Amino acid sequence: MQRRIYFDNASTTAVHPEVLKTYESLLEKYFVNSESLYDEGTEVHRMMEKARAAAAGLLGVKSNEIIFTSGSSEANSLAVKGVMFASKDRKHIITSQIEHSSVLNSCRQLERVFGYEVTYLPVSSRGIVSADDVRQALRSDTALVSLMQVNNETGAIFPIDEIKEIVKKQSHAYMHVDMTQAMGKIACSMKDIDLASVSAHKLEGLKGSGILVKKAHVQLEPLISGGEQEYGLRGGTSNSPADIVFAKTLRLALENQKKYHDYTAGMKERLLKGLKEIEGIEINSPDDGIVSTVNFSYEKIPSEVMQNALNARGFMVSARSTCESASNNPSYVLTAMGFSERRASCCIRVCLSYHNTPQEIDLFIEALKEIISHYG
Amino acid sequence: MVKYDTVLIRYGELSTKGKNRKDFIRKLDQNIRHILKDYPELKYQRTHDRIYIRLTDEDPEDISSRLQKIFGISSFSFTRKVPSDLALIQNECLNIARETDKKTFKVITRRHDKTFPLNSDGINRAVAGEILRNTGLKVDVHNPELEIRIEVHAGDTYITSEKIPGAGGYPTGINGKVLLMLSGGIDSPVAAYELMKRGLDVEAVHFASPPYTSENARQKVLDLAQMTSVYNQGRMRVHIVNFTDLQLEIYKTAGDPYAVTLMRRMMYRLAEKIAQSKGCLAIATGESIGQVASQTLESIACINAVIRMPVIRPLVCMDKNEIIDLARKIGTYETSILPYEDCCTIFDPKNPVTKPTIEKAEGFEKKFDYDKLIADCIENMTTVTVHPAEAEDFL
Numbered sequence: 001m002q003r004r005i006y007f008d009n010a011s012t013t014a015v016h017p018e019v020l021k022t023y024e025s026l027l028e029k030y031f032v033n034s035e036s037l038y039d040e041g042t043e044v045h046r047m048m049e050k051a052r053a054a055a056a057g058l059l060g061v062k063s064n065e066i067i068f069t070s071g072s073s074e075a076n077s078l079a080v081k082g083v084m085f086a087s088k089d090r091k092h093i094i095t096s097q098i099e100h101s102s103v104l105n106s107c108r109q110l111e112r113v114f115g116y117e118v119t120y121l122p123v124s125s126r127g128i129v130s131a132d133d134v135r136q137a138l139r140s141d142t143a144l145v146s147l148m149q150v151n152n153e154t155g156a157i158f159p160i161d162e163i164k165e166i167v168k169k170q171s172h173a174y175m176h177v178d179m180t181q182a183m184g185k186i187a188c189s190m191k192d193i194d195l196a197s198v199s200a201h202k203l204e205g206l207k208g209s210g211i212l213v214k215k216a217h218v219q220l221e222p223l224i225s226g227g228e229q230e231y232g233l234r235g236g237t238s239n240s241p242a243d244i245v246f247a248k249t250l251r252l253a254l255e256n257q258k259k260y261h262d263y264t265a266g267m268k269e270r271l272l273k274g275l276k277e278i279e280g281i282e283i284n285s286p287d288d289g290i291v292s293t294v295n296f297s298y299e300k301i302p303s304e305v306m307q308n309a310l311n312a313r314g315f316m317v318s319a320r321s322t323c324e325s326a327s328n329n330p331s332y333v334l335t336a337m338g339f340s341e342r343r344a345s346c347c348i349r350v351c352l353s354y355h356n357t358p359q360e361i362d363l364f365i366e367a368l369k370e371i372i373s374h375y376g
Numbered sequence: 377m378v379k380y381d382t383v384l385i386r387y388g389e390l391s392t393k394g395k396n397r398k399d400f401i402r403k404l405d406q407n408i409r410h411i412l413k414d415y416p417e418l419k420y421q422r423t424h425d426r427i428y429i430r431l432t433d434e435d436p437e438d439i440s441s442r443l444q445k446i447f448g449i450s451s452f453s454f455t456r457k458v459p460s461d462l463a464l465i466q467n468e469c470l471n472i473a474r475e476t477d478k479k480t481f482k483v484i485t486r487r488h489d490k491t492f493p494l495n496s497d498g499i500n501r502a503v504a505g506e507i508l509r510n511t512g513l514k515v516d517v518h519n520p521e522l523e524i525r526i527e528v529h530a531g532d533t534y535i536t537s538e539k540i541p542g543a544g545g546y547p548t549g550i551n552g553k554v555l556l557m558l559s560g561g562i563d564s565p566v567a568a569y570e571l572m573k574r575g576l577d578v579e580a581v582h583f584a585s586p587p588y589t590s591e592n593a594r595q596k597v598l599d600l601a602q603m604t605s606v607y608n609q610g611r612m613r614v615h616i617v618n619f620t621d622l623q624l625e626i627y628k629t630a631g632d633p634y635a636v637t638l639m640r641r642m643m644y645r646l647a648e649k650i651a652q653s654k655g656c657l658a659i660a661t662g663e664s665i666g667q668v669a670s671q672t673l674e675s676i677a678c679i680n681a682v683i684r685m686p687v688i689r690p691l692v693c694m695d696k697n698e699i700i701d702l703a704r705k706i707g708t709y710e711t712s713i714l715p716y717e718d719c720c721t722i723f724d725p726k727n728p729v730t731k732p733t734i735e736k737a738e739g740f741e742k743k744f745d746y747d748k749l750i751a752d753c754i755e756n757m758t759t760v761t762v763h764p765a766e767a768e769d770f771l
Binding site (some may be wrong): 306307308309310311312375 | 586587588589590591624
């Protein structure tokens with residue numbers, strides 16, 4: 001059996017054993033509907049509310065500001081479309097060209113179907129939006145600024161603190177931050193932020209689970225119509241075992257954040273050192289991005305071919321966002337950063353975790369060298 | 377509902393084949409039993425011109441859809457079996473007539489047992505009379521909505537009201553084995569179907585070019601093989617050849633225009649060697665004249681020249697639309713159009729030569745040691761046997 005090495009932790013992560021254990025016992029024992037009035041139902045409801053309060057506590061918000069969702073794509077869609085549907089007069093959104101497809105396609109849908117106006121801010125060669133560009137884009141009818149804290153393809157960190165200050169001071173727009181790739185990696189503050197999206201499965205939690213943080217003052221229209229679950233903002237029987245275990249997922253990730261960070265930083269350093277030894281490899285991630293993500297290109301081998309070759313040697317990596325992996329187009333993130341189409345078509349994204357070892361990094365560098373000498 | 381107790385299967389073209397007839401019937405019987413093997417209660421009876429399957433509680437719809445995929449059957453009918461006695465025959469036919477919502481009918485009798493007291497026409501009249509007396513149905517001999525068919529044999533009579541067309545052709549496997557080049561496109565699975573229809577057992581060879589082709593592309597080919605294996609006695613062997621090093625060498629030596637011609641010549645050489653070692657008497661491809669640069673008559677001539685084994689091209693004169701219609705019919709189309717790279721598109725040249733010459737191709741081939749590379753390809757070949765889709769245990 002070939003040794004398989006997982007370098008795709010921004011796509012998803014392995015479920016934490018403690019999360020899995022808790023989830024299994026919840027599924028087995030607490031299957032009833034959390035809205036049911038008999039004892040078992042109220043017990044599940046109580047546990048869900050406990051979990052909601054715990055998650056809120058970890059993030060420094062109120063319990064009723066946590067909305068359980070099926071993950072970040074739903075949280076992003078709900079934030080962007082929900083805010084705009086509830087906005088009476090203001091019809092303008094500011095976002096960036098390199099957001100996740102759930103934000104970009106929500107914005108495009110609002111333009112196409114509902115006639116809203118969207119400003120897609122450019123990014124620098126370091127892959128970030130400038131606070132000054134946000135300032136200039138703000139209008140009296142801007143209802144929402146939606147930006148990611150960390151880019152999923154490059155690991156670039158947006159200057160969210162600077163941006164949110166400008167948005168608060170100079171407009172009445174709500175500030176939505178997609179924290180999918182930031183939570184558990186860098187400090188994520190809910191201060192002066194109106195909405196934030198978090199996904200469980202990027203934090204060793206479950207797929208199909210996440211939250212939208214929505215501050216109490218924010219007006220939102222639901223996307224899923226139904227009963228009164230999630231304050232009437234998301235209909236449908238609650239996925240209570242997943243929602244309950246979200247709190248533990250978040251706690252474990254935040255408790256271990258520093259430990260994971262410091263360890264992964266060492267791995268990244270080792271990886272970058274190895275990559276720099278290979279002629280023709282260009283690093284696409286900025287130096288000051290998060291420690292777990294390294295995006296690079298080798299222009300003689302297209303992403304898909306490189307991925308296949310790495311796969312054959314036991315390495316699991318992505319190229320562009322996994323949500324875009326079915327398309328053969330160059331990465332729109334790298335294109336927006338000003339890289340050539342060729343470079344943007346040859347990118348590989350390595351996303352480390354604390355499970356990876358120095359030996360795995362060395363094997364990866366060896367494999368890369370071998371592939372390049374054979375197919376380059 | 378009319379509850380049928382017997383399936384009556386009529387043979388296809390094999391009826392015409394004099395002395396090999398016994399083998400054909402035995403093979404057909406084998407293929408039918410194989411496709412229905414998860415119905416252990418079925419009872420089979422074989423005669424010189426029919427196969428009868430005795431039903432108990434099986435789902436006739438499912439059995440019907442499976443039988444429609446068996447080559448060598450011209451048609452089949454779900455029937456009720458009664459002893460060959462006029463009163464019993466009349467009674468069963470009346471039951472069918474009473475249950476139908478159709479308005480007009482016709483009785484068609486074939487008397488195989490010439491000792492039966494009434495002749496065919498006599499039986500027709502006796503049965504029709506009974507139905508006319510007891511129901512509101514009317515006779516229409518030209519365009520009846522309901523056709524009641526009666527086959528009188530010595531001992532038993534089979535009554536049916538529906539004749540379901542079979543797939544025709546010869547029982548798969550009766551005419552020997554061929555090696556098909558299976559690419560993952562629309563054409564080659566259709567070619568597989570046509571070959572099987574002529575009674576040929578099909579093994580496949582697939583040329584993969586990892587890492588230029590992905591695991592998805594390989595799986596797609598296996599999926600297509602799995603779909604067509606339904607017609608191939610429920611299994612198909614796929615030989616997978618890793619072709620990358622040979623392709624890279626071709627590209628280095630010949631460059632753009634001749635790369636595809638040389639690649640196809642190498643594929644033919646490989647296919648012939650594999651076919652010989654697997655007991656296949658011919659090679660088959662999904663090629664169709666003029667479809668792409670490597671399928672012009674000049675290209676085919678230049679490519680075919682490298683081997684002596686016959687090459688069967690079932691689709692050679694079909695239009696793309698006809699091929700697509702067939703692919704839809706056998707259910708492979710949607711999988712075939714999945715957009716994974718195959719080994720032909722990977723080195724897709726800008727200006728492939730459409731009129732290659734053997735001399736030029738041989739000139740390029742003199743420049744590198746392809747025999748060694750071909751031997752390596754065969755050495756590293758892997759073989760997978762696929763069977764029709766079965767439920768996976770997580771479902």
